[in-house]
Amino acid sequence: MRLWSLDPSYLDAKGLVAAWREALLAQKVLAGATHGYRQHPQLVRFRQADDPRAALSAFLRGIHREATSRGYTFDVEKIVKGPLLSGETELTQPGPDWVELSEPSAEASPGGNSDGEAEPEVLQRAPGNTPVSDGSRTVPTIPVTQGQLDYEAELLTFKLRIRAPKLVGRLESDLRNATLKNHPLFRVIPGDIEPWEKVRDDL
Incomplete structure (x- = not known):
């Protein structure tokens, strides 16, 4: 499990x-709907958040927005409904309540996006109704250290060199120029790699 602090725009398909x-699996874990991954280090900061479940929903919405911008159709109704981040204006169709979670589907639909790239396996939904959200409160951001963001950029660069070399340049440039973008759920603070991170020694 890897819940990236980096902005999802850096990720390949x-x-x-x-x-x-x-x-989605992490959402299920936080709902107590699965026995696996409960102690996974990637969940530490979510568990420490003021509202872990709302934070995970906000994290998923960030991924969904990036997927949508690429022409992919991830099933937004898989995201448990909840409050938005401060300044988050793109409301999404609310999904289930926490007690209604079920196994994430492995079903996929073939196709392509507007760039002609083969569309990855994604979860489909039909065009929805009017978006609704809990406007009575907002989700606080979660701190992430600059060292953690830099480490994740190095890790992702390692992966992209193998899977999608054309995407490496932007990430390396942003890392070199200290202009890395983070997922909107997180706010960057000074510091080294987070203590919960399992650092690889082969990068």
């Missing part, structure tokens, strides 16, 4: 689909 599915 395979990485974006993996992030979506793993975040």
Whole structure:
């Protein structure tokens, strides 16, 4: 499981689909609907958040927005409904309540996006109704250290060199120029790699 602190726009198609599915799994874990992954280090900061479930929903919405911008059709109704981040204006069709969670579907639909790229395995939904959200409160951002963001950029660069070399340049440039973008759920603070991170020694 990898819940990236980096902005989802850095991910290749395979990485974006993996992030979506793993975040759906994390949503299920936080709902107590599965016995696996409960102690996974990637969930530490979500569990420490003021509202872990709302934070995970906000994380998923960020992935969904990026997927939508690429022409992919991730099933937004898989995201449990909840409050928005401050400044988040793109409301999504609310999904189930926490008690209604079911296994993330592995079904996919073949096709392509507007760039002619083969569309990855994604979860489909039909065009929805009027979006609705809980406007009575907002989801606080979660701090992430600059060291963690830099480490994730190095890790993703390692993966992209193998899977999608054309995407490496932007990430390396942003890392070199200290202009990395983070997922909107997180706010960057000074510091080294987070203590919960399982650092690889082969990068």
